[in-house]
Every structure is written in structure tokens, then in C-alpha cells.
Amino acid sequence: MIRFTNTLSRQVEEFKPEGDTVTMYVCGVTPYDASHIGHAMSYVVFDNVKRYLMWKGFAVKHVQNFTDIDDRIIERANRLKMTTDELVEKYINMYCDDMRDLNIIPPDVYPYATREVPEMIEIISGLIEKGYAYEAPSHLSEWSDVYYRVSAKKDYGKLSHRTQDSLMAGARVESGEEKETPADFALWKGAKKDEPSWDSPWGKGRPGWHIECSAMSLKYLGERIDIHGGGEDLIFPHHENEIAQTEAYSGAVPFVRYWLHNAWVKMGDEKMSKSLGNFITIRDGLNKVGGDGLRLWVMTSHYRKPLSFSEATLEAAKNGADRLRTAARTPSEPGDGGIDLNTFRERFAAAMDDDLNTPQALAVLFDLAKEINRCRDEGKGVAGAQAFLLEIAGVLGLKLEEGGAAIEAAPFVDLLVQIRTELRAAKQFALSDRIRDGLAGLSITLEDGPQGTTWKQD
Ligand SMILES: [Zn+2]
Known part of the structure; x- marks a missing residue:
């Protein structure tokens, strides 16, 4: 119900x-x-x-x-x-x-x-x-x-x-x-x-x-x-x-x-909003922690309670998504490792039935990930349990796919963008264009706007 x-x-x-x-x-x-x-x-x-x-x-x-x-x-x-x-x-x-x-x-x-x-x-x-x-x-x-x-x-x-x-x-x-x-x-x-x-x-x-x-x-x-x-x-x-x-x-x-x-996202004691100018764009968030990381961060709080922004909570969400990904994707033999998946299914559904209690639903995912890791370490096949973890993660919109390459590279892209800005300020346009074109070749598009340059991966 x-x-x-x-x-x-x-x-x-x-x-x-x-x-x-x-x-x-x-x-x-x-x-x-x-x-x-x-x-x-x-x-x-x-x-x-x-x-x-x-x-x-x-x-x-x-x-x-x-x-x-x-x-x-x-x-x-x-x-x-x-x-x-x-x-x-x-x-x-x-x-x-x-x-x-x-x-x-x-x-x-x-x-x-x-x-x-x-x-x-x-x-x-x-x-x-x-x-x-x-x-x-x-x-x-x-x-x-x-x-x-x-x-x-x-x-x-x-x-x-x-x-x-x-x-x-x-x-x-x-x-x-x-x-x-x-x-x-x-x-x-x-x-x-x-x-x-x-x-x-x-x-x-x-x-x-x-x-x-x-x-x-x-x-x-x-x-x-x-x-x-x-x-x-x-x-x-x-x-x-x-x-x-x-x-x-x-x-x-x-x-x-x-x-x-x-409820809304808070920055300190204030609501995050355009008019207050205290906001972080979705693209910045995606570049920092990826789609799974950002979604997981949103779900750590019940939707009717204000969600407080901090770099630390965002980073913790990214690490959480990485933990789930490792548990779900590390190759394993067929089997459920002896884990009672029905209990996990019931706990997950009970949390979500209860006014979409995502913090509790996430706790179920992390408990299951821990069990999967433990059983795999004991040499048991857990591929079936992994498939179930991917299924319920998918109900929360988490893909847990391999290859967060762009995310790993984010600090380096940021650095290149910063150097390009300095080159442009020094009117070194040939070099700054080379950075832009080189990044384009890696499917990273730069966009120059009034508040500086942003980037995204296609
Ligand atoms: Zn409306």
C-alpha cells in the first residue's frame, strides 16, 4: 500500500x-x-x-x-x-x-x-x-x-x-x-x-x-x-x-x-534561488559528482524536508554511488550468495510505500551492497543478487554504470578552462582556441557566458 x-x-x-x-x-x-x-x-x-x-x-x-x-x-x-x-x-x-x-x-x-x-x-x-x-x-x-x-x-x-x-x-x-x-x-x-x-x-x-x-x-x-x-x-x-x-x-x-x-534546497540558512544568487547549476553538480552522485545526494533527505547543500555531503553522495557501483558491477559467478533477496525487496518496498522514504530505501541498498561484498569475499557467486541490486537502484534512477571518466577528469578540465581564460585575457587567442578545440575533440564543449566559462561532456 x-x-x-x-x-x-x-x-x-x-x-x-x-x-x-x-x-x-x-x-x-x-x-x-x-x-x-x-x-x-x-x-x-x-x-x-x-x-x-x-x-x-x-x-x-x-x-x-x-x-x-x-x-x-x-x-x-x-x-x-x-x-x-x-x-x-x-x-x-x-x-x-x-x-x-x-x-x-x-x-x-x-x-x-x-x-x-x-x-x-x-x-x-x-x-x-x-x-x-x-x-x-x-x-x-x-x-x-x-x-x-x-x-x-x-x-x-x-x-x-x-x-x-x-x-x-x-x-x-x-x-x-x-x-x-x-x-x-x-x-x-x-x-x-x-x-x-x-x-x-x-x-x-x-x-x-x-x-x-x-x-x-x-x-x-x-x-x-x-x-x-x-x-x-x-x-x-x-x-x-x-x-x-x-x-x-x-x-x-x-x-x-x-x-x-x-521542500527546497538550502544554502546555509537560506533557500537556494536565482534571485538570491546563491545557487549551483545542475551542470556544475553533474561535473562534480555525476548523475548518480547528484541523484543520490537528493535522496539522502526525505523529499518533504529541506535539503542542505555542502561540498562534503555532495562528495559523500558520490562516494556512496561508487560503493554501490563496485558492489553491483564487480564480476561474479551466478548465484545469490545465500542472501535472502525477498527480505530486501520487502524492506525496500516498505520504505518507498511510506511516503517515498528514500533515505531508508538507500539504507536498504547499502545493506545489500555490504552483503554482496561479504558473500563474494567468501567465494560465493552473487551475480543474481547484483542484478537485484541494479533493479532496485534503477527504481531510484541510479544507473551504476562503469566509466565515470569525465567525472574523474573534472579537476583537469577545470584547470584547462582556467588556463584558457587567462590566455584569453592575455589575448593569446591561438593557444586558447587550441585548448577549446582539443577539448571538443574529447567531446567536451565549452560555453562562454557572463559568469565565466562552463563545460559539459556530450
Ligand atoms: Zn504549474
């Missing part, structure tokens, strides 16, 4: 999907910059949810969006003198490379918000017709905004466990907005000068962020879905607003049966 903590009820609940296929929607990235390891945590957690459900025999349909239109995208594209499309493509490619190297199973559908605008317009029109939304003039645009009327949905606040009164007290109106009440939120924003925009019944404009996820989950997964996931910072307002929009539009309640939220 699988149990998850449901943010909606604040209870640990038995998981029972509605149909034959588990439907799962996870909020995706806004591709305006490289993703950091805080984002990696969320995608690893929901990949584990999916892998575990599949291991238990469920079919899973997973949809995850790209928020490819956003104030930050427009601002950054303008600053870098690129089109928003060019900027988005660059960072989506980078994100997909990161996910591949983290061994994340790609979603079944990866919709782009900008390609679903007609669907969003249809929902917004429907909400206006039903009295849940209203058009209002904007002082920042020659066209109108559309807002959601929070007071029309009596159970608004049920996910974040806030009352409408407290929301009214906390909200404020930005200058230029003509909301009926401060807690109302934008479904559609009238276009400002020189912004990407779409035609709509309210003139030129673009959708708000929250309506994207409502439109894409409705289109690809239907009115009611089993699991909706994301970081806990999305509970309010994003997910609260998604519920309000989708339930008001479709009439099907609840829109989501299990709301799962992961």
Missing part, C-alpha cells in the same frame, strides 16, 4: 488512482537561465514517484510544461539582444541535457505554453461567462486585462489552508491594475509595447502564468488528475489558483486527488 502526504488534506493518505493509468502533472521550468540543483531536487523527486509507481505495476502518464513566456524571459532576451524564442530554445536544450544526465525519464508530453494559447483563451472566456472572471482596463496597455474573481469560489484557499479574509488582508494591488479586490489574480495581461502578444477577445495580450498549467493539464490529462507535483513554493499562489481556475471551469471537483510538494 503506497502512502503519500497530500498537501490538500495535510494527511498521509493511501494512494488509489482513479483509472488504470496514473495521471501526473508536474510544473515545469521557465527557461530563461541554467537550472540549479534546487530544480534538480524537484525533478528527481517526481521521477522517483513515477519510477516507483511503474515498478509496482502502474502505468503512468506524465505531463510537464515549459513556461516559455514570462517577464523574466522577455527581460533577459532584451538584455542579451536575442529573441525570446532563441533564448527559450537555448535554455530548454540545456535543461534537457541536464535531465538526460540525471537519468530523468522524459514526460510523455512536454507542452510549450506559447503553443496552447487558444486553449487558454477558451478557458478564460468560459470563466467570464460563468461569473468567475472579469475584464478590466489596464493602465499599462492599450488593451484589457482579465482577472479571476476570487470571491466567486467559496473554497478558494483550501490547498494553502488560508481563509479569504486573510488573503484579502495580505494582497495588494500593483499600480496600473483595476482589480475588484486585491486578492484577484491575472488570467490575461494586456500587451505592453514591444512585448510578444497574441490576439484575444480582449485585444492583444498574453496569458498569466497560472492559467497555463490549468489549460495543459485539462488538455492532456483531463478534468481530474491523480497526482500534481511541484516545489512547496508553488502551493500559494500558483497551485491554489490552478485549482480555482480548473474546478470553476470544468465543474469537476477535486481537480487533483493527491497534491505532492517537495
